[in-house]
Amino acid sequence: MTSINTAGTGPIGDVSDRSLRVFATAARAGTFTRASTILGIGQPAVSHAVQRLETALNTRLMHRSRTGVELTSAGQLLLDQLEPAFDQIDLAVAQFAAAEPTAVTVSVSTSFASWWLLPRLPDFKRAHPAISLRLMTADSDFTTDPNDVDLWIPLGSIDRPDLDVVELCREALIPVAAPDVAAHYSGDPVSLLTAPLLHLEEQYKSRFDWPQWFGANNIDVVERLPGDRSNDYSLVVQAALDGQGVALGWEHIVADLIADGRLVAIGEPIVTDTPFVVLSSKRTPLSPNSASLRSWLVDELATTR
Secondary structure, three states, rough: OOOEEEEEEEEOHHHHHHHHHHHHHHHHHHHHHHHHHOOOHHHHHHHHHHHEEEEEEEHHHOOOOOOEEEHHHOOOOOOOOHHHHHHHHHHHHHHHHHOOOOEEEEEEEEHHHHHHHHHHHHHHHHHOOOOOOEEOOOHHHHHHHHHOEEEEOOOOOOOOOOOEEEEEEEEEEEEEOHHHHHHHOOOOOOOOOOHOEEEEOOOOOOOOHHHHHHOOOOOOOOOOOEEEEEHHHHHHHHHHHHOOOOEEEHHHHHHHHHHHOOEEEEEOOEOOOOOOOEEOOOOOHHHHHHHHHHHHHHHHHHHOO
16 A cells, blocks of 8 residues: 655644645646636635645656646555545535535526526515525636535536536527527528538537537538637527527527527537536535525426427
8 A cells, every 4th residue: 555654844733734734626627727727816825725735745746748737656555545525524514504504506607598597586585585505607717616616517527426416408599589580591401501600619528619519410521610619608509589699599598599589499409418507516405595596597498399
């Protein structure tokens, strides 16, 4: 078994709870940059904290590279021992925090917040007037630590054994455009080959895009199709509303806009095998308020499941 060497230049007394938590966060995040975002500190502070910990333990815990960090055997051993200990500490503190009503923190994408959640929040508040919400928006799954929020609706597929997963709705996509633009195209997917397409340009691959949509309709296209691009789906939807082109609409996001005539669906939706889900940490049980919000989200999105 690998052991942690505590002899040398740094005595155990130099090991702080902060440096241990920074190390654990960096190990889970995979890079110092992501860890700094999660912790809300600078990337150099993460690097220095890990270096101080390694000096105190006289042991190399991580190997750094341009692509991220990789734990050494000693680092993995330390992480395996730290995580249950931190869980116990967090549970001990949580039992006192639970005595006072706290806001439910939920992390969602900007587009989900703008086009789906905010229009429905008055209904939730009328049904649950005592529940306060803390809404956090993130347009990259790398910037959210599920242990820092009560509920998380990620953009992509998250496969982690420490998270509870509840399905919200299917991923169904349908081309949409403002009425004047949509009038130029039929339900035949081939007609959209000449359309001004609006693209979501993601930092990583998480959801269906236009090349995949054409491929699902048995139409071969180049990987990078022409058209305007944005890394914010809210801006893609707004561009479609403004008549700038045809967007690939997530059904649950654009359904209200189609219903009130602001957007027109072109053709039939395509359903993928990657549903949208809501996640929560298994480390701490959901509070009654968080459970109420999750149940409400599931019920409200049931029509698109």
